[in-house]
Amino acid sequence: xxxxxxxxxxxxxxxxxxxxxxxxxxxxxxxxxxxxxxxxxxxxxxxxxxxxxxxxxxxxxxxxxxxxxxxxxxxxxxxxxxxxxxxxxxxxxxxxxxxxxxxxxxxxxxxxxxxxxxxxxx
Amino acid sequence: xxxxxxxxxxxxxxxxxxxxxxxxxxxxxxxxxxxxxxxxxxxxxxxxxxxxxxxxxxxxxxxxxxxxxxxxxxxxxxxxxxxxxxxxxxxxxxxxxxxxxxxxx
Numbered sequence: 001x002x003x004x005x006x007x008x009x010x011x012x013x014x015x016x017x018x019x020x021x022x023x024x025x026x027x028x029x030x031x032x033x034x035x036x037x038x039x040x041x042x043x044x045x046x047x048x049x050x051x052x053x054x055x056x057x058x059x060x061x062x063x064x065x066x067x068x069x070x071x072x073x074x075x076x077x078x079x080x081x082x083x084x085x086x087x088x089x090x091x092x093x094x095x096x097x098x099x100x101x102x103x104x105x106x107x108x109x110x111x112x113x114x115x116x117x118x119x120x121x122x
Numbered sequence: 123x124x125x126x127x128x129x130x131x132x133x134x135x136x137x138x139x140x141x142x143x144x145x146x147x148x149x150x151x152x153x154x155x156x157x158x159x160x161x162x163x164x165x166x167x168x169x170x171x172x173x174x175x176x177x178x179x180x181x182x183x184x185x186x187x188x189x190x191x192x193x194x195x196x197x198x199x200x201x202x203x204x205x206x207x208x209x210x211x212x213x214x215x216x217x218x219x220x221x222x223x224x225x226x227x
Binding site: 037039046047048049052060062063096103104106107108109110112113114115 | 152154156158163164165166169170173175205207209211214215216217218219220221
């Protein structure tokens with residue numbers, strides 16, 4: 001069973017860049033068929049998908065965040081990362097990394113990290 | 123593409139709760155449902171409309187047709203009180219519903 005663990009800066013100043021890493025254990029990030037995702041949740045609100053990276057480095061981003069987001073993969077360290085630039089207080093929330101597996105040809109979110117609370121404040 | 127969920131649903135213990143998720147031609151897509159308790163990560167409870175991962179109780183079931191996907195909890199238990207989110211793919215983009223708070227009392 002794949003396990004995911006987020007790490008990174010928990011306090012970021014406005015206008016700076018939020019950077020997080022998700023370490024993958026129990027499986028290889030290089031295995032095809034999986035997408036490696038970032039999802040966030042503002043305090044008291046719902047889930048918002050940020051984007052994902054495939055094992056081959058291909059990416060897809062939420063159109064509403066695309067201009068500020070970069071998700072990358074590091075196969076040597078079996079991890080993937082999120083960079084979100086020009087942050088504001090609206091970017092405060094719990095950030096989850098999650099992976100999809102293939103079930104009957106369909107991608108399903110079957111693994112989630114525990115989440116990391118990131119606060120944007122001066 | 124948007125998925126609409128009712129903000130809240132209430133059910134008495136032992137009764138059946140239904141949570142809906144509405145989107146344009148949603149029945150043409152596969153829907154997953156997640157349960158999230160306070161301070162915890164979401165947990166997959168159904169996927170591909172009606173399939174249940176191992177370890178999820180049989181009282182959780184799903185369906186999807188037309189514009190509406192539905193999560194049904196038959197014989198709801200106090201431990202089922204949580205937020206529930208539907209999720210679908212629109213081309214290569216992930217969409218989550220706004221979430222429904224299920225109260226069991």
